[in-house]
Amino acid sequence: DLSGKTAVITGSNSGIGLGIARQLAQAGANIVLNSFTDNEEDNALAAEIAKSTGVTARYIKADMSKGNECRDLIEEAGVCDILINNAGIQHVAPIPDFPTEKWDAIIAINLSSAFHTTAVALPMMRKAGWGRIINISSAHGLTASPYKSAYIAAKHGIIGLTKTTALETAQEPITANAICPGYVLTPIVEKQIPDTMKEYNMSREEVIENVMLKRQPSKEFATVEQLGGTAAFLCSAAGDQITGTTISVDGGWTAL
Numbered sequence: 001d002l003s004g005k006t007a008v009i010t011g012s013n014s015g016i017g018l019g020i021a022r023q024l025a026q027a028g029a030n031i032v033l034n035s036f037t038d039n040e041e042d043n044a045l046a047a048e049i050a051k052s053t054g055v056t057a058r059y060i061k062a063d064m065s066k067g068n069e070c071r072d073l074i075e076e077a078g079v080c081d082i083l084i085n086n087a088g089i090q091h092v093a094p095i096p097d098f099p100t101e102k103w104d105a106i107i108a109i110n111l112s113s114a115f116h117t118t119a120v121a122l123p124m125m126r127k128a129g130w131g132r133i134i135n136i137s138s139a140h141g142l143t144a145s146p147y148k149s150a151y152i153a154a155k156h157g158i159i160g161l162t163k164t165t166a167l168e169t170a171q172e173p174i175t176a177n178a179i180c181p182g183y184v185l186t187p188i189v190e191k192q193i194p195d196t197m198k199e200y201n202m203s204r205e206e207v208i209e210n211v212m213l214k215r216q217p218s219k220e221f222a223t224v225e226q227l228g229g230t231a232a233f234l235c236s237a238a239g240d241q242i243t244g245t246t247i248s249v250d251g252g253w254t255a256l
């Protein structure tokens with residue numbers, strides 16, 4: 001039961017972040033949603049979560065590519081018992097063609113943002129006497145594929161940050177872990193389908209079967225509900241001694 005706890009989830013107006021927000025709200029946590037936009041729909045999502053679960057939920061706009069905005073997000077939340085570093089983007093290109101600004105943006109959003117939010121959230125968790133940090137890495141935090149250099153570097157890097165955070169909090173009631181999803185059919189993955197279809201001259205179904213789920217032995221996408229459930233588990237009392245590690249939700253990808 002997470003009643004009375006507040007969870008801040010970066011990049012949570014869609015996909016996995018939103019799925020985790022919904023599950024933590026179901027478990028009773030108050031919710032802070034975030035993205036870099038400031039649309040009516042963003043605030044409506046928070047209102048809908050509050051209405052359907054009875055928790056307090058609000059949306060705070062902050063651009064996770066900017067260190068000061070990452071820090072401001074946690075300051076503005078005011079309390080952060082559960083920090084989910086989830087915001088992420090992707091770009092696919094061979095290293096010689098990889099645009100420098102894409103490299104910089106991916107390292108900033110997928111890796112450095114977690115450093116900035118953690119730096120501000122940790123003192124709040126210490127004051128509250130309890131905390132959970134969950135960094136959303138990837139199967140690509142443990143293995144590599146061609147053409148995703150920045151993403152894979154950032155996702156490996158965030159596991160290093162997770163381990164360090166865990167050691168710095170090891171003797172406190174605070175844990176830090178990374179969840180490593182395999183493929184989940186969210187907008188970040190949808191956007192890769194048309195390019196991959198062109199690149200390999202394949203149909204949508206062939207791309208899903210032969211490219212995306214090629215390395216996912218279950219041959220099924222993981223779901224945002226499963227990732228929300230994994231986050232809720234790490235926030236439960238069963239997770240008190242789980243720290244500095246990774247949990248794969250990848251249909252067997254990393255067993256190959």
Ligand code: NAD
Nearest residue numbers: 011012013014015016035036064087088138183184186188
């Ligand atoms: P998504 O595109 O639906 O979600 C990404 C979220 O990040 C969105 O809410 C978006 O608004 C937000 N975001 C992007 N740039 C931002 C910025 N500058 N500031 C604030 N928010 C920003 O995709 P998703 O699949 O839900 O991805 C969520 C996380 O899960 C990412 O870190 C991604 O790398 C990771 N992941 C996804 C998969 C997958 O197959 N979908 C697999 C492994 C890991």
